[in-house]
Amino acid sequence: VAAAKPLYPSPFVLSITQDRLTEKEFLGANDIRTAPFMPVSDEQTLRDAIGKIGTSAVLKTRRHGYDGKGQGIIRAPEDADAAWEGIGRAQALLEGFVDFRREFSVVGARSLSGEFAAYDIPENIHKNHILSQCLVPAKMPAALAEEARAIARTIADRLGYVGILAVEFFDTEQGPMVNEIAPRVHNSGHWTLDACCVSQFEQHIRAICGWPLGAPDRHSDVVMTNILGTEQDNWLDLAAHPATALHLYDKGAARDDRKMGHFTEIHPLRQRPKS
Amino acid sequence: VAAAKPLYPSPFVLSITQDRLTEKEFLGANDIRTAPFMPVSDEQTLRDAIGKIGTSAVLKTRRHGYDGKGQGIIRAPEDADAAWEGIGRAQALLEGFVDFRREFSVVGARSLSGEFAAYDIPENIHKNHILSQCLVPAKMPAALAEEARAIARTIADRLGYVGILAVEFFDTEQGPMVNEIAPRVHNSGHWTLDACCVSQFEQHIRAICGWPLGAPDRHSDVVMTNILGTEQDNWLDLAAHPATALHLYDKGAARDDRKMGHFTEIHPLRQRPKS
Numbered sequence: 348v349a350a351a352k353p354l355y356p357s358p359f360v361l362s363i364t365q366d367r368l369t370e371k372e373f374l375g376a377n378d379i380r381t382a383p384f385m386p387v388s389d390e391q392t393l394r395d396a397i398g399k400i401g402t403s404a405v406l407k408t409r410r411h412g413y414d415g416k417g418q419g420i421i422r423a424p425e426d427a428d429a430a431w432e433g434i435g436r437a438q439a440l441l442e443g444f445v446d447f448r449r450e451f452s453v454v455g456a457r458s459l460s461g462e463f464a465a466y467d468i469p470e471n472i473h474k475n476h477i478l479s480q481c482l483v484p485a486k487m488p489a490a491l492a493e494e495a496r497a498i499a500r501t502i503a504d505r506l507g508y509v510g511i512l513a514v515e516f517f518d519t520e521q522g523p524m525v526n527e528i529a530p531r532v533h534n535s536g537h538w539t540l541d542a543c544c545v546s547q548f549e550q551h552i553r554a555i556c557g558w559p560l561g562a563p564d565r566h567s568d569v570v571m572t573n574i575l576g577t578e579q580d581n582w583l584d585l586a587a588h589p590a591t592a593l594h595l596y597d598k599g600a601a602r603d604d605r606k607m608g609h610f611t612e613i614h615p616l617r618q619r620p621k622s
Numbered sequence: 623v624a625a626a627k628p629l630y631p632s633p634f635v636l637s638i639t640q641d642r643l644t645e646k647e648f649l650g651a652n653d654i655r656t657a658p659f660m661p662v663s664d665e666q667t668l669r670d671a672i673g674k675i676g677t678s679a680v681l682k683t684r685r686h687g688y689d690g691k692g693q694g695i696i697r698a699p700e701d702a703d704a705a706w707e708g709i710g711r712a713q714a715l716l717e718g719f720v721d722f723r724r725e726f727s728v729v730g731a732r733s734l735s736g737e738f739a740a741y742d743i744p745e746n747i748h749k750n751h752i753l754s755q756c757l758v759p760a761k762m763p764a765a766l767a768e769e770a771r772a773i774a775r776t777i778a779d780r781l782g783y784v785g786i787l788a789v790e791f792f793d794t795e796q797g798p799m800v801n802e803i804a805p806r807v808h809n810s811g812h813w814t815l816d817a818c819c820v821s822q823f824e825q826h827i828r829a830i831c832g833w834p835l836g837a838p839d840r841h842s843d844v845v846m847t848n849i850l851g852t853e854q855d856n857w858l859d860l861a862a863h864p865a866t867a868l869h870l871y872d873k874g875a876a877r878d879d880r881k882m883g884h885f886t887e888i889h890p891l892r893q894r895p896k897s
Contacts (some may be wrong), residue, residue: 541819544867544888553861562864566890567841586828589837592819613819615841615890 355509355555356530363506364530368409368440377505379498380524382517383443393431396441397424403444406430408437418476445524447517451485453499454513454536456550459557463500464550466543466563468492469535469571471515477604478534481571483542487518495523502528511536511551534606538571539563541592541611568614579607590614630784630830631805638781639805643684643715652780654773655799657792658718668706671716672699678719681705683712693751720799722792726760728774729788729811731825734832738775739825741818741838743767744810744846746790752879753809756846758817762793770798777803786811786826809881813846814838816867816886842888849883852876860885 349358356364363373374381385396387406397404402424408417417437419430450473455465470485471478485492499514502525506512513533515526536547545553545561553560574585579601585593588610595608624633631639638648649656660671662681672679677699683692692712694705725748730740745760746753760767774789777800781787788808790801811822820828820836828835849860854876860868863885870883 544816544865544886558858559862561861561866564865564890566888583833586836587834590819590839591836611819613841615839 353555357507357509360506360508360530364528366409367407367412367527368438370528371440373505374502374525374528377501379501380522382445382524382526384440387439387441389436390428390431393427393439393441394424397421397427400441400443402426405442405444406434406439407442408434408439410438445517445519445526447519447524449485449487449518450515450526451487451495451518452513452515452533452535453495454511454533454539454547455496455499455503455563456511456547456554456560457500457503457508458554458560459509461504462560463503464560464563465496465499466536466539466547467565468495469538471535475604477573477575477606479573479575481535481538481569483538483565483569483571491518491523498523498525506530510554511547534573534609537594537609538569538611539565540594541613542567542569566615570612570614572610572612573606574608574610576603576605576607577601582608585610588612628830632782632784635781635783635805639803641684642682642687642802643713645803646715648780649777649800649803652776654776655797657720657799657801659715662706662714662716664711665703665706668702668714668716669699672696672702675716675718677701680717680719681709681714682717683709683714685713720792720794722794722799724760724762724793725790725801726762726770726793727788727790727808727810728770729786729808729814729822730771730774730778730838731786731822731829731835732775732778732783733829733835734784736779737835738778739835739838740771740774741811741814741822742840743770744813746810750879752848752850752881754848754850756810756813756844758813758840758844758846766793766798773798773800781805785829786822809848809884812869812884813844813886814840815869816888817842817844842890844889845887847885847887848881849885851878851880851882854882857883863887865889 348354363369368386371381371384383400387393387396403422406419419433421430450471451468453465457463467484469481469483472480495516503512511532513529517524517526532547532551540546542565590613591610593610601607623629638644643661646656646659658675662668662671678697681694694708696705725746726743728740732738742759744756744758747755770791778787786807788804792799792801807822807826814821817840865888866885868885876882
């Protein structure tokens with residue numbers, strides 16, 4: 348397809364971000380901090396990796412993982428076999444545990460002409476490996492936010508990225524550490540629908556069509572909460588809550604932990620004048 | 623249809639609001655202030671009406687008029703024949719000119735259970751009888767806004783209305799005067815898409831489906847501007863303007879004065895703390 352028409356994300360972007368190992372190597376090559384990692388292809392390389400990285404560690408498949416799927420935790424060397432069976436003996440990597448204060452993400456757009464515009468940074472609260480809430484803005488020092496935004500921009504530039512990109516971070520003692528690159532509109536940017544003039548969805552279309560990027564300004568503080576599984580049965584109560592925008596995805600079957608929708612609570616900035 | 627399924631607006635609402643004369647009579651019967659008016663069905667009744675109401679006055683068809691269509695201004699009695707020909711000798715009414723300071727509208731929703739929720743009031747600026755801009759909030763005394771909202775609620779209650787209703791007002795020396803009832807989502811409420819958690823469109827669906835009404839709270843001051851005719855050719859410049867949400871309707875042919883889209887400029891309330 349890319350040979351006939353412009354395609355975003357490009358095949359190059361996909362080749363890097365579809366494979367956790369390639370992604371980590373790309374980040375390392377660009378001097379961007381990640382968790383320590385080693386490739387794993389069989390029992391022997393897994394033992395070697397545990398030897399080097401230590402425990403606790405996480406064994407992750409190189410491809411097709413999300414929301415904690417395709418992962419196994421190794422708390423001690425004797426967990427290795429079970430974890431290896433658990434991921435179906437797939438090509439994998441072992442990542443060292445990271446001691447972090449919080450998780451956050453930079454959601455930003457890069458245009459065809461190389462402009463970059465990032466939204467304010469949400470703190471992301473996970474439950475059972477699934478994003479539960481975004482708190483916007485994340486409470487963090489301005490310098491840390493700046494550093495994270497600069498890293499996201501570097502990633503977008505080095506990938507020649509066009510469109511919306513999300514970079515997930517750990518906030519660690521050593522500074523911001525990249526957890527994952529999501530080459531797409533991202534769950535942690537859904538609040539932009541309700542708190543920005545131009546949402547991540549419109550921004551993505553603007554970017555890939557070569558239109559000017561919209562300003563990523565935010566008019567309100569926001570808490571976004573995902574609605575998982577049968578929590579959606581409660582939608583009438585959520586709909587009745589003031590200053591709440593409710594989004595249901597009409598997905599049908601409400602499997603446990605499936606993301607069925609989200610709601611944003613809007614706190615207009617006037618309620619907390621900064622001066 | 624209404625016999626088989628609930629229908630909103632109801633046939634009763636339509637019978638009143640589709641006919642300017644019936645609408646004015648309904649308002650009069652509820653002691654709601656309007657411009658002076660007289661029915662016109664032929665040359666003789668037109669002359670009588672001019673005799674009673676005086677000039678200047680506006681001759682309006684009873685049905686099918688919008689954006690100044692089906693109207694003719696009578697500045698002096700000798701304009702009568704031309705105006706009568708101009709509206710195609712249709713059943714009509716003559717309305718006296720009203721001396722007003724500004725035009726504004728109340729856009730509100732009434733639920734199945736009789737709840738009523740109105741958005742903040744926009745001042746409406748017209749050019750050539752066509753809505754050009756809404757300034758939100760309208761600069762008006764709180765008491766006047768309260769009175770207008772109460773009138774809109776009375777109208778909704780007396781009509782047994784369900785859904786979004788817009789009531790257009792003149793602000794006159796004598797108080798708020800109703801110009802027109804629009805039994806639908808309304809151009810002067812389009813800014814709610816960008817400045818409220820629940821827009822007039824979602825609110826309408828909530829009302830007619832029997833869901834709880836959303837809070838009509840506004841997080842920002844807004845200026846909404848209609849994009850008429852070939853003004854839409856300028857969309858790239860509008861898209862590049864920060865704090866602006868651009869809405870194009872993809873209507874095709876850009877006839878003169880046809881509403882092709884609108885844009886809202888958002889001014890988060892933080893920029894002007896009230897304290």
